[in-house]
Amino acid sequence: xxxxxxxxxxxxxxxxxxxxxxxxxxxxxxxxxxxxxxxxxxxxxxxxxxxxxxxxxxxxxxxxxxxxxxxxxxxxxxxxxxxxxxxxxxxxxxxxxxxxxxxxxxxxxxxxxxxxxxxxxxxxxxxxxxxxxxxxxxxxxxxxxxxxxxxxxxxxxxxxxxxxxxxxxxxxxxxxxxxxxxxxxxxxxxxxxxxxxxxxxxxxxxxxxxxxxxxxxxxxxxxxxxxxxxxxxxxxxxxxxxxxxxxxxxxxxxxxxxxxxxxxxxxxxxxxxxxxxxxxxxxxxxxxxxxxxxxxxxxxxxxxxxxxxxxxxxxxxxxxxxxxxxxxxxxxxxxxxxxxxxxxxxxxxxxxxxxxxxxxxxxxxxxxxxxxxxxxxxxxxxxxxxxxxxxxxxxxxxxxxxxxxxxxxxxxxxxxxxxxxxxxxxxxxxxxxxxxxxxxx
Numbered sequence: 001x002x003x004x005x006x007x008x009x010x011x012x013x014x015x016x017x018x019x020x021x022x023x024x025x026x027x028x029x030x031x032x033x034x035x036x037x038x039x040x041x042x043x044x045x046x047x048x049x050x051x052x053x054x055x056x057x058x059x060x061x062x063x064x065x066x067x068x069x070x071x072x073x074x075x076x077x078x079x080x081x082x083x084x085x086x087x088x089x090x091x092x093x094x095x096x097x098x099x100x101x102x103x104x105x106x107x108x109x110x111x112x113x114x115x116x117x118x119x120x121x122x123x124x125x126x127x128x129x130x131x132x133x134x135x136x137x138x139x140x141x142x143x144x145x146x147x148x149x150x151x152x153x154x155x156x157x158x159x160x161x162x163x164x165x166x167x168x169x170x171x172x173x174x175x176x177x178x179x180x181x182x183x184x185x186x187x188x189x190x191x192x193x194x195x196x197x198x199x200x201x202x203x204x205x206x207x208x209x210x211x212x213x214x215x216x217x218x219x220x221x222x223x224x225x226x227x228x229x230x231x232x233x234x235x236x237x238x239x240x241x242x243x244x245x246x247x248x249x250x251x252x253x254x255x256x257x258x259x260x261x262x263x264x265x266x267x268x269x270x271x272x273x274x275x276x277x278x279x280x281x282x283x284x285x286x287x288x289x290x291x292x293x294x295x296x297x298x299x300x301x302x303x304x305x306x307x308x309x310x311x312x313x314x315x316x317x318x319x320x321x322x323x324x325x326x327x328x329x330x331x332x333x334x335x336x337x338x339x340x341x342x343x344x345x346x347x348x349x350x351x352x353x354x355x356x357x358x359x360x361x362x363x364x365x366x367x368x369x370x371x372x373x374x375x376x377x378x379x380x381x382x383x384x385x386x387x388x389x390x391x392x393x394x395x396x397x398x399x400x401x402x403x404x405x406x407x408x409x410x411x412x413x414x415x416x417x418x419x420x421x422x423x424x425x426x427x428x429x430x431x432x433x434x435x436x437x438x439x440x441x
Contacts, residue, residue: 039066039144040066043068044068047087061079063081075112077113078109079108081108084145088144090124099120099121099124118420175413176255178406179406182402182406185398185401185405186398190240191236194232194234195380196208197211197212201386213242216327226246227248228249229292231296232253234255236254252276253282283297283316284312286319290319291319291321293324294326295320295324295327297327297329309358309363316372317439322440325437330433331431331432332363332431333358334360357430364435372438374436377434378434382425384432385422389422
């Protein structure tokens with residue numbers, strides 16, 4: 001348990017709280033102090049009921065500076081509520097999506113183990129209070145004041161407050177159209193925004209991405225002179241690699257002007273003008289007369305959701321030569337029954353905007369219908385989770401630099417989503433598969 005100067009332990013609960021009250025004397029507390037004690041007491045009561053079945057330990061810092069402690073062990077993290085409205089939302093909705101919004105907006109700070117804090121979402125998903133108990137908590141929550149008092153702010157909170165006031169969008173969807181400087185801070189030197197392939201858990205990210213590039217090219221049986229379509233070109237890493245190391249002619253599709261400018265400049269810088277061409281657009285912008293020996297799609301951004309899958313595969317079939325190979329690196333749902341959990345729906349809605357993830361079996365069925373015969377599938381779920389953890393470590397390492405480029409809000413959105421995705425992969429809810437298929441007719 002964290003140290004504190006003055007505390008009261010209640011026998012009926014494992015929740016401990018501290019307050020900055022003066023020592024006992026004949027003087028009555030000031031109205032401000034009495035109000036803070038009253039609010040702390042209400043918050044203690046609410047949190048006690050909300051987390052009565054929670055098995056972990058964490059601390060809560062209230063908007064008035066009081067500290068509450070849930071559980072008997074050393075807190076794994078401190079959950080800082082900067083406004084009473086956040087606690088009210090916890091009572092009214094029990095929705096991790098609303099807590100995420102509050103975190104993005106700076107109304108919640110998380111100090112300590114961020115990964116442990118993310119586990120709260122599962123507790124809220126399973127939380128079910130009797131109606132009479134919930135009504136009682138709602139009544140107490142409605143009496144909490146909205147105004148904030150000054151509290152001792154950490155450096156992290158100061159930075160967050162300053163950054164949240166500038167260069168931020170009111171939306172909280174995950175924005176991939178960000179400057180290359182943002183990605184350069186946490187991706188590998190080739191700026192590969194896709195799953196790496198680790199020979200062992202301690203291998204560095206750069207070598208693991210090198211492994212993945214070779215794995216893709218070898219699976220495609222890439223030969224000198226092959227025409228390769230790179231459907232998800234991103235920052236061009238795979239296109240340069242295939243051209244320089246395998247002698248392929250590569251046409252790569254990128255999603256935004258920033259990527260187009262970056263890849264165009266790199267093509268000239270690396271002297272690949274005769275081997276690599278770049279186009280800003282999606283698979284559906286390809287010419288009907290295009291013709292390729294091989295095609296690859298490393299679908300990290302979920303651009304081919306379930307609703308677009310049939311049209312995407314039809315287009316690939318159209319532009320591939322008979323006997324041509326497709327390698328699709330797909331993020332899939334491993335547990336279809338969990339698609340309607342709050343956390344899974346939240347990730348699908350915000351990250352995979354073109355539709356929810358599809359299962360591997362459905363993917364194979366759609367490939368068969370498109371006359372693309374699947375002959376090799378490899379699961380890379382553990383590699384994807386490890387890749388995300390490496391990205392997160394670098395992102396947290398360069399927190400200050402990232403906020404200077406995209407602002408604190410965007411940093412928080414990316415940090416939360418990447419942590420949530422890493423957990424999903426680690427728990428087997430979401431998977432990554434490399435699917436290799438051939439055009440049969």
